[in-house]
Amino acid sequence: MTKKFGLPAALFSLKCFVAAMLALWISLRIGLPRPYWAVTTAYIVAQPLAGAVLSKAVFRVIGTLVGAAAAVLLVGNLVNAPELLTLALAGWLGLCVFVSLLDRTPRAYMFVLAGYSACIVGLPSVDTPDLIFTTASLRVQEICIGILCGSLVHGIVFPGSVAAVLLARVDAMLGDAERWSRDSLAGHPVPGLDADRRRLAQDITELHQLSVHLPFETARVSPRVRTVRALQDQLSLLLPLAAAVDDRMEALVRNGNPLPPAGIVLIEDVKLWLKDLGADPAAREATADGLRSRCSALEPQVGPATDWHELLLLSLLSRLSDLIAAHADCRTLEDQMHSPSPRALTPRVRALLDDYRTRKLHRDFSSATRGAFGAALTLVLACALWIGSGWKDGATAAMLAGVFLALFSASPDPVAPIKGFGIGTIIATVLGAIYGFAILPRIDGFPMLAAALAPALLIGGSLMASPRYAVIALAAMLGLANPSLLAARYDSEFASYINGSLAQIVGIAFALVMTRLLQSAGAESAIRRTLRAGWMDIASRSLSTATPDVRGWMNRMLDRIALMGPRLVGRGREGEIPMFDALRDMRTGIVIGELRQLRMDLSPGDGAPLLPVLGDVGAYYRELDFERLHAPSLALLDHIDAAIQRLAGHPSLAIRRASLLSLVSLRRNLFRDADAYAAASI
Numbered sequence: 001m002t003k004k005f006g007l008p009a010a011l012f013s014l015k016c017f018v019a020a021m022l023a024l025w026i027s028l029r030i031g032l033p034r035p036y037w038a039v040t041t042a043y044i045v046a047q048p049l050a051g052a053v054l055s056k057a058v059f060r061v062i063g064t065l066v067g068a069a070a071a072v073l074l075v076g077n078l079v080n081a082p083e084l085l086t087l088a089l090a091g092w093l094g095l096c097v098f099v100s101l102l103d104r105t106p107r108a109y110m111f112v113l114a115g116y117s118a119c120i121v122g123l124p125s126v127d128t129p130d131l132i133f134t135t136a137s138l139r140v141q142e143i144c145i146g147i148l149c150g151s152l153v154h155g156i157v158f159p160g161s162v163a164a165v166l167l168a169r170v171d172a173m174l175g176d177a178e179r180w181s182r183d184s185l186a187g188h189p190v191p192g193l194d195a196d197r198r199r200l201a202q203d204i205t206e207l208h209q210l211s212v213h214l215p216f217e218t219a220r221v222s223p224r225v226r227t228v229r230a231l232q233d234q235l236s237l238l239l240p241l242a243a244a245v246d247d248r249m250e251a252l253v254r255n256g257n258p259l260p261p262a263g264i265v266l267i268e269d270v271k272l273w274l275k276d277l278g279a280d281p282a283a284r285e286a287t288a289d290g291l292r293s294r295c296s297a298l299e300p301q302v303g304p305a306t307d308w309h310e311l312l313l314l315s316l317l318s319r320l321s322d323l324i325a326a327h328a329d330c331r332t333l334e335d336q337m338h339s340p341s342p343r344a345l346t347p348r349v350r351a352l353l354d355d356y357r358t359r360k361l362h363r364d365f366s367s368a369t370r371g372a373f374g375a376a377l378t379l380v381l382a383c384a385l386w387i388g389s390g391w392k393d394g395a396t397a398a399m400l401a402g403v404f405l406a407l408f409s410a411s412p413d414p415v416a417p418i419k420g421f422g423i424g425t426i427i428a429t430v431l432g433a434i435y436g437f438a439i440l441p442r443i444d445g446f447p448m449l450a451a452a453l454a455p456a457l458l459i460g461g462s463l464m465a466s467p468r469y470a471v472i473a474l475a476a477m478l479g480l481a482n483p484s485l486l487a488a489r490y491d492s493e494f495a496s497y498i499n500g501s502l503a504q505i506v507g508i509a510f511a512l513v514m515t516r517l518l519q520s521a522g523a524e525s526a527i528r529r530t531l532r533a534g535w536m537d538i539a540s541r542s543l544s545t546a547t548p549d550v551r552g553w554m555n556r557m558l559d560r561i562a563l564m565g566p567r568l569v570g571r572g573r574e575g576e577i578p579m580f581d582a583l584r585d586m587r588t589g590i591v592i593g594e595l596r597q598l599r600m601d602l603s604p605g606d607g608a609p610l611l612p613v614l615g616d617v618g619a620y621y622r623e624l625d626f627e628r629l630h631a632p633s634l635a636l637l638d639h640i641d642a643a644i645q646r647l648a649g650h651p652s653l654a655i656r657r658a659s660l661l662s663l664v665s666l667r668r669n670l671f672r673d674a675d676a677y678a679a680a681s682i
Helices: 007-028 038-045 050-078 084-101 108-125 129-155 162-184 193-211 225-252 261-273 281-298 310-336 347-354 365-389 393-408 415-442 446-464 472-480 494-518 522-543 551-571 584-600 610-623 633-647 654-668
Strands: none
Touching: 007 038, 007 129, 007 281, 007 446, 038 129, 038 393, 038 472, 050 084, 050 108, 050 129, 084 108, 084 365, 084 393, 108 129, 108 193, 108 393, 108 551, 108 633, 129 281, 162 225, 162 261, 162 310, 193 551, 193 654, 225 551, 225 584, 225 654, 261 281, 261 310, 310 347, 310 654, 347 446, 365 494, 365 654, 393 494, 415 446, 415 472, 415 494, 494 610, 522 584, 522 610, 551 584, 584 610, 584 654, 610 633, 610 654, 633 654
């Protein structure tokens, strides 16, 4: 028996069943007419992790209340103008989807729910507008009962810990990052290293999503969100630093330019340290400081006569020193996450926490607008077909079409989950017919009802624990708890049952058709927009006079790389870097920030050589187009070399070192295959 169908899955299924039956019993006991909503909500909020259940419950309560209020307001005022009511509900749904797509955290569920709750409450109420407030009130009560029962059971009975999952994920991520850094120091190319680094970007985004649930965690010892965010910042540094070290190793060692003997020993010692950083924070920090001191001691002195080999060696040792520091800081922050005390374990941890700032994510306004328009258009067309056909249950089909477009608007491949819901609904229709017309008429009392439902719900709940079957199983659970089966009064009308089930299937089919039509060019254009946003950021940063925000830039670019991964997988292009290297662009943006800061610190005369470099980089990225891809101009290379020659003679050693490090990085990023820099030729 595998883990996904073993004891954890069985326990999860049992808790789901207990929560659903508790919600059903309470709803029937207090006389709610549609306990179906309480049962389905108990399954919808179900999560293996207690913190995730509680956070989702809070978001669902808020979203439900806001959506119900919107339905009361719109239906009450526009019921006599169905065209205006349709447009108003579609506009509200589109607005909520738009905001959710810009938020891009688990909180986005709250906005989506506010949008489609208005449809769930409002559309079936157009025939009885005078009862809209009562209907909305009942739906809120039923849903809140399901939320409370689900939260109670999952939060108290053997609660799964978000903190435990997050800590295990962090340990695995750090182990992978240390292995990839060792690979960067190898004397030979390591296949798949770039793809592994891109996966780190997705891991950092996943860490950000998990941390949203931490304030709702029920475990006694839970990491602070601030510590997790500080760790994300340090993990973000690993990606460009390891890539820079790998590039310098290729330019030197792999191309036949050997390191000095002390440098070879240093590389081997760093690789040995990265295999096991040790559990003692003091010893780890002392070893890291020693390795960094050796890096500094081996750095060549730079000046006007410094050759290209020395510049590459300087860059390698400097980036390696920073990489060592970042790995040590990551492990130190991991120790802080395990600490039961919120107080900083070391002065270094305190400094890292004080340096934390809000994580900046990429926002794709075009994609959000497209998703909002798709959801609104789907609802308008579905309502038009419903009103035009005069089908009484068409409201259910229209409602579900809008719900699914809203619910999966953020998915890189919304077709797959909608298909899964369709399959699950068909299964539920067959099972529901068996229950509704062969089993339920022969039982009496709540205990017998719970016992009759147990086999199907327990099996379906266990399948929900498997990512492969979760969508189908959830749809089957929601369909089995059919409104005509679980109600205050049993409805034995077969025609009513079939009509309602057919409306659900039609609504899902219409959502699937609309998704395919709207998605045809959406994924490819989303990939291009994401890359284009990075290019425009670099272009604008090159000429900006504001203080550079390097950390904010890294966060946005890592988020963009993480966003492109699932979209490429969905189009069968996993591991592909479309058109240009996004990791290279991220490193270029970091260097641009360093050069801008340097220009601001220098006098106008000393900073003059950097102006044409920054201007050319900005012009290059501004002109980049997917239809006219081209390499940077040789004039930019000449300007970089001229700036190297000019700033290599600056009287300040700190200025010489900082400027040459940034210019060498920029030269390697944009002119990887160019001839070596020659000081005498300038």
